[in-house]
Amino acid sequence: MTANTYQSIRDAIYKRIVAGDWPAGTNLPGEAELAQEYGCARTTVNRAIQSLAREGLVERKRKSGTRVKELRSRRASFEIQLIRHQVENTGGAYGYHLLSLTSQVSPSSISAKLRLTDKRSVMHIEALHLKDNSPFAFEDRWVNVQAAPGIEDAPLERVSANEWLVREIPYTNGVVSLSAAAAQEREAEALNVNVGAALFLLDRTTWDDQQTITTVTIFHRPEFRLKIEI
Amino acid sequence: MTANTYQSIRDAIYKRIVAGDWPAGTNLPGEAELAQEYGCARTTVNRAIQSLAREGLVERKRKSGTRVKELRSRRASFEIQLIRHQVENTGGAYGYHLLSLTSQVSPSSISAKLRLTDKRSVMHIEALHLKDNSPFAFEDRWVNVQAAPGIEDAPLERVSANEWLVREIPYTNGVVSLSAAAAQEREAEALNVNVGAALFLLDRTTWDDQQTITTVTIFHRPEFRLKIEI
């Protein structure tokens, strides 16, 4: 009982939930009551419980109070890193190789992803990321040029499009989809694996407030692992 | 300039960072200065900037101040759901089928994952999760029985081990690893796919403070997508 830090109160409440003082589905006492019990300001209790709510342990609603959630559904989070950083952080030497760069009218499947209503010219990029001179990941990217002014003058034969975009074009939202797929000929050749090998795919689409900026698929080699802490 | 909510101040600071008022690598003005500028209490500025720090946009250190991070490295997070909820949330009917349950001395590869130093009996579970009576995911789990008292009496032929564990045994930490792998005979048979099909694997190991509780691999069918918002 050192001080009434919100952490210590968070932990105390956490332990009481785990111990079964407040079973799942029941309500915690109100903030005011807990504040009195722990001898601290209501603000501090509020902060402690908000922290538990962020972790998904409890659910809060005005008027009805703070309820212990039925099941512990925890969140896992990871940092979306540049592939260059992924390679360098594991002690490898990073290399980048632009395979193709074309401007073309977007295929309909891509128009849908980029949310383009009319026919527009988009940029299509295929590139290879290397670790210690071996293939690490294959990138297939479409860029909405209107949403990324200046990209046509960017030195994309040296710097990966992602790296340029992250620096120059802020985005506000995005979705990521992870999946597994068998390697087609194109990816197999680029990554130097057999056709049909199990690849790890990361699809990402990002928007500014108004418009979609880019959609990309990263194909990782079968031995790739995406590690996440809980 | 509606009200001085910490959200509105967060957004204002966010926009100024994106607009380039404070380029990457530079420091923001101190909290006191910003509070004066926005005409609010320092506490409110503090909360706004802490929110930006959680998102990874800035880095804070005492004495040296708040620095805009070099590269926009955003965090993505997702909720670790029960497979039952994954199925039900997509409008499917959930089913569970226990394939095998044995107690045995743990193989060395599993002992390492469970951090068991001596030879101990562990529980090995293989199970199938169904969506609309079709295979959805195959589960291969090892449980440290000492860390999960009561599991030997749990009705694991009806309730998935994960569901029982989540309810009964709290954990404090864990790691998740995502990858792709070709289906071996065992998984291919269970999931009704061809041997060699590209499966999506989710490995998870969870601990209590002291000891490892369980390690599990979930094998998903090739069409599975894990969707994450940024």
Added chain:
DNA sequence: CAGTGGTCTAGACCACGTG
């Protein structure tokens, strides 16, 4: 309507880490 959480303020003290 009334009870609950959500948030702001003003002031204070503390902890850390750089110079």
Added chain:
DNA sequence: ACGTGGTCTAGACCACTGG
């Protein structure tokens, strides 16, 4: 040593929502 963020307090008012 001292400047910066981290946090606590006490009090206040507001916003949502269930009865």
